Amino acid sequence: MNEVRSSAPNEAPVLRLEGIKRAYGDLIILEEATLSIAAGEIVGLLGPSGSGKSSLLHIAGLLEAPTAGTVLIEGGEVSRLSSRERTAVRREKIGFVYQFHHLLPEFTARQNVAFPLRIAGVSPKAAEARATDLLSQMGLDHRLDHQPAQLSGGEKQRAAIARALANQPRLLLADEPTGNLDVDTSGRVFAALLTLVRQEGLAAMIATHDRSLAAQMDRVIHIDDHRLVETTVPDGAALI
Numbered sequence: 001m002n003e004v005r006s007s008a009p010n011e012a013p014v015l016r017l018e019g020i021k022r023a024y025g026d027l028i029i030l031e032e033a034t035l036s037i038a039a040g041e042i043v044g045l046l047g048p049s050g051s052g053k054s055s056l057l058h059i060a061g062l063l064e065a066p067t068a069g070t071v072l073i074e075g076g077e078v079s080r081l082s083s084r085e086r087t088a089v090r091r092e093k094i095g096f097v098y099q100f101h102h103l104l105p106e107f108t109a110r111q112n113v114a115f116p117l118r119i120a121g122v123s124p125k126a127a128e129a130r131a132t133d134l135l136s137q138m139g140l141d142h143r144l145d146h147q148p149a150q151l152s153g154g155e156k157q158r159a160a161i162a163r164a165l166a167n168q169p170r171l172l173l174a175d176e177p178t179g180n181l182d183v184d185t186s187g188r189v190f191a192a193l194l195t196l197v198r199q200e201g202l203a204a205m206i207a208t209h210d211r212s213l214a215a216q217m218d219r220v221i222h223i224d225d226h227r228l229v230e231t232t233v234p235d236g237a238a239l240i
């Protein structure tokens with residue numbers, strides 16, 4: 001199956017990938033990757049190490065250009081925009097969470113979350129208020145003025161998730177966001193992430209190696225032999 005459909009076909013999906021190919025020279029990573037994700041849908045992305053999960057997320061997040069194919073965000077084609085225009089779309093509409101938090105060490109948690117808002121021209125007061133709200137929702141109201149070095153691994157990832165959502169993006173892309181955490185912490189941070197993403201009504205694509213996390217998402221897609229294959233996930237059941 002080459003087409004992985006959105007469950008809300010009447011609306012322009014937040015993210016649409018059409019016929020994406022990614023190759024490095026002769027090495028083909030992704031082929032004929034077609035996928036739609038609607039607002040409010042959380043899609044899990046599974047696949048063995050090296051199968052192309054990060055590549056797909058980077059293409060969807062406009063960090064890398066596909067070798068062929070088209071990327072549409074909210075119905076608008078973005079794959080052929082200039083690099084400056086792509087950066088503008090990314091800042092306005094896309095939040096990214098990585099396995100490593102990438103927080104600025106000299107800033108507090110609140111300043112880190114407020115930072116993308118300040119860059120976007122939001123006033124210091126409004127940026128701080130949004131940062132405080134997001135950090136509270138991520139269970140960090142007691143860590144607002146701590147620097148990353150004073151936070152646990154799970155707290156750092158919570159702050160990184162809050163920062164990714166600061167600009168009210170339409171699309172959240174996450175590359176193994178709890179991959180560096182122990183199982184219990186990972187489960188708790190992941191639950192907080194899903195709650196916030198659902199509350200904000202975002203489209204999300206989250207790469208994970210953890211099938212129990214994948215089972216909590218609305219749809220799960222495998223990268224299998226360079227192509228996308230959708231897998232049905234009954235609650236808590238083992239995937240293929």
Ligand SMILES: Nc1ncnc2c1ncn2[C@@H]1O[C@H](COP(=O)(O)OP(=O)(O)OP(=O)(O)O)[C@@H](O)[C@H]1O
Pocket residue numbers: 024029047048049050051052053054055056
């Ligand atoms: N710049 C590059 N040049 C050549 N090959 C690359 C480059 N970047 C990635 N690759 C290759 O592309 C393939 C897919 O990499 P990618 O990081 O997307 O996989 P992944 O599924 O995210 O893996 P993991 O689960 O280990 O993070 C790998 O074989 C990798 O070696």
